[in-house]
Amino acid sequence: MTESLRLSKRRHTKLSGLVAALALTAALAACDEGPATNTRFMHPSGSLDFLAAATRNQGALYLAVSGQAFPGQPIPQSDLAATIGTAVQSRVLTLTTDATAAEDPNARLLLLFNAPSATAVLSICEDPATGGPARSDGRVEILAAFCSGKRLVSAVNGWVEEADGPASPRFQQLIRQTARDLFKPRAKDQ
Secondary structure (H helix, E strand, O other), X not given: OOHHHHHHHHHHHHHHHHHHHHHHHHHHHHHOOOOEEEEEEEOOOOOHXXXXXXXXXXXXXXXXXXXXXXXXXXOOHHHHHHHHHHHXXXXXXXXEOOHHHEOOOOXXXXXXXXXXXXXXXXXXXXXXXXOOOOOOOOXXXXXXXXXXXXXXXXXXXXXXXXXXXXXXXXXXXXXXXXXXXXOOOOHHHO
C-alpha cells in the first residue's frame, strides 16, 4: 500500500469521527430545548389498569388544568384533551373538563403548568396544588398526575423551551410525551 493511500485512509477515519462528533453535539443541543419528561411516581402495577377501570364503559376521564403555559395565550382545554387522547394509543381515551360528566368521579388527570418547585408530588391527589403564571424566559414546565380518589397512581414532570404557543409542535410533543409516560402498563407487561 502506498504512503498516500494510508494517509488518505487516516484522514477519512478522522473525518468520519469528526462528523460523528458534530452530529452528536447537534443532537445534544436539540435535547437542551426539550421536550423532556421524567416519571416521578408510578404505582407498582402501572397506571393503565387504573385508567381502564376509570373508563371501563369508554366514558370520559376528568381533566383538571391549572396554571398558564404561555403569556396571554390560554390553552383551549379541548385541544389538550384531544392531544392527550391521541397519545394514549393503548386505549380509547376521552377527557372532560366537567367533573360531573366523568365516568368515575374519583379518577382525574391533573395538569399543572409552571407549578412552584416546592409542589409535593406524592400528596398532590390529597391536597391538589395549583400551577403558576407563564414564565418570562419562554420555558414551559408541566407536572401531570393521575389520581384515583386521594391515591396517586402516576406522576410525570416535563419541560420544553422555545415553544411559542399552544399550537407549537414542540409543546404538542411535550403533552403527548407526558401522556404516554403517565399511562403505562405494569413493567413486566411491556
